Amino acid sequence: MSLPSPPKAPTPVRDDRLDRELLRLIAAQDKHALQHLYMEYHRRLLQFLSRLSSQRDALEEAINDTFWIVWRKAPEFRGDSRVSTWIMGIAWRCALKALRRNSDASAAALAMSMPTELQYTETSATEERSEWLAHGLATLPFEQRATLELAYFVGHSCEEIASIMDCPVNTVKARMFQARIKLRNLLPKLGGFAEAKHLGGSQL
Amino acid sequence: MNDTSSAHRQAWDLIPWIVNGSAPETERQAVQAHLEACADCRQELEFQRQLQAAMAVQSTAELDMRDSWQRLRSRLDTAAQPDAAVRSPHRRARGSGKAWTPWLVAAMVIQAIGLGALGTAWWSRPLPPAATPAGAASPYRTLSAPEAIIQAASIRVVFAPDVTVAQVQSMLGAARLQVRAGPSEVGVWTLGPAGDSNRAATEATLRVLRAQPAVRFAEAVAGAP
Numbered sequence: 471m472s473l474p475s476p477p478k479a480p481t482p483v484r485d486d487r488l489d490r491e492l493l494r495l496i497a498a499q500d501k502h503a504l505q506h507l508y509m510e511y512h513r514r515l516l517q518f519l520s521r522l523s524s525q526r527d528a529l530e531e532a533i534n535d536t537f538w539i540v541w542r543k544a545p546e547f548r549g550d551s552r553v554s555t556w557i558m559g560i561a562w563r564c565a566l567k568a569l570r571r572n573s574d575a576s577a578a579a580l581a582m583s584m585p586t587e588l589q590y591t592e593t594s595a596t597e598e599r600s601e602w603l604a605h606g607l608a609t610l611p612f613e614q615r616a617t618l619e620l621a622y623f624v625g626h627s628c629e630e631i632a633s634i635m636d637c638p639v640n641t642v643k644a645r646m647f648q649a650r651i652k653l654r655n656l657l658p659k660l661g662g663f664a665e666a667k668h669l670g671g672s673q674l
Numbered sequence: 675m676n677d678t679s680s681a682h683r684q685a686w687d688l689i690p691w692i693v694n695g696s697a698p699e700t701e702r703q704a705v706q707a708h709l710e711a712c713a714d715c716r717q718e719l720e721f722q723r724q725l726q727a728a729m730a731v732q733s734t735a736e737l738d739m740r741d742s743w744q745r746l747r748s749r750l751d752t753a754a755q756p757d758a759a760v761r762s763p764h765r766r767a768r769g770s771g772k773a774w775t776p777w778l779v780a781a782m783v784i785q786a787i788g789l790g791a792l793g794t795a796w797w798s799r800p801l802p803p804a805a806t807p808a809g810a811a812s813p814y815r816t817l818s819a820p821e822a823i824i825q826a827a828s829i830r831v832v833f834a835p836d837v838t839v840a841q842v843q844s845m846l847g848a849a850r851l852q853v854r855a856g857p858s859e860v861g862v863w864t865l866g867p868a869g870d871s872n873r874a875a876t877e878a879t880l881r882v883l884r885a886q887p888a889v890r891f892a893e894a895v896a897g898a899p
Contacts, residue, residue, distance in 0.1 A: 485849065485882070487848075488875075488882055491877070491878030492878050500874050501750065502872050502874035505743060505872065509743070512739045529737060533737070538750075599728050600728060600731045603728045603729065603731075618725075621696075622690075622693070622694055622729045625694050625696065626696065657725075
């Protein structure tokens with residue numbers, strides 16, 4: 471019995487060599503290179519940041535602030551991490567600033583966008599699962615939500631997430647642990663998500 | 675905590691990183707060994723896989739990427755120093771430091787005949803001025819844009835004679851390139867971007883290709899300025 475091949479993260483790992491070349495050009499004030507990097511990262515950043523805030527203006531502000539900093543700080547990139555890790559770290563700090571600036575409004579908007587009680591509607595199983603996932607994630611502190619998003623949507627390692635969120639690796643582990651416990655307790659009750667099942671004979 | 679419970683906790687903690695594929699092989703093997711005897715961890719692994727699959731559904735948040743970019747571009751232009759002399763370094767770097775063998779030059783001439791028109795169209799796009807009025811930057815082209823067809827051929831490559839198909843596939847996949855034509859009689863492949871691209875991205879791709887031992891030569895199509 472063996473573990474299957476690791477599943478690919480929904481966002482494929484980017485070729486860091488290409489990103490580094492683009493960053494080198496950006497450091498030389500090449501706006502075409504910045505535009506290309508912006509287009510390549512926009513969807514990923516939007517996905518990540520939209521788990522933290524649902525305010526459209528705040529999302530664009532955070533994304534553009536991120537690339538404003540990329541433009542200005544590109545010459546200072548020392549190559550200690552993947553470029554994607556560096557950019558996500560900037561995005562995280564921009565998101566924190568935006569949340570602090572507008573914490574009440576953002577929290578209220580996020581809460582309003584999530585389902586608050588079990589609703590039986592004509593939706594597909596996938597849509598229903600997504601709704602309950604959104605509900606489950608909304609119950610998590612945003613640091614835990616961001617940790618899950620970086621791990622499962624973007625595919626970052628524990629160490630990379632620690633670098634992005636500027637915290638110790640053990641903090642990432644603790645956040646992941648808490649998030650898993652909470653979601654395990656919450657999701658099956660709410661949406662039939664991942665019903666507890668005996669997997670003793672299943673293929674692993 | 676005894677050895678069994680310690681191993682269980684260790685494996686349980688590692689499951690997310692097994693699921694997202696970032697755990698090193700040693701940890702993967704350790705978890706695999708533990709899973710053989712632990713139904714709880716097998717169940718948790720399955721739960722986390724389903725969680726990851728559910729998170730793969732993209733959020734419904736939408737922003738018009740091009741509008742957002744134009745606003746950032748305006749912000750950059752507003753803040754830019756009035757230094758029209760700032761130019762992309764790739765113009766200076768073009769063609770420097772390469773030893774050109776006669777057969778390669780001949781191959782390029784042959785390719786240039788066939789690709790000149792496409793190349794001219796592709797490379798004739800002007801660089802945006804260093805300081806343009808707000809909102810006047812050139813639009814970003816996508817595959818759905820009418821001009822996208824001119825991206826059909828942008829790079830010529832000659833691989834080492836002993837390169838394998840797997841190596842070529844790996845290189846092209848990593849650089850997000852697709853084969854447009856080739857190989858020619860002299861072994862020249864013509865490649866194009868698999869997705870959105872622009873001049874800066876092509877220059878970056880060229881540098882990556884040139885760093886590959888299996889690439890003997892990589893250059894943009896003729897007609898580039």
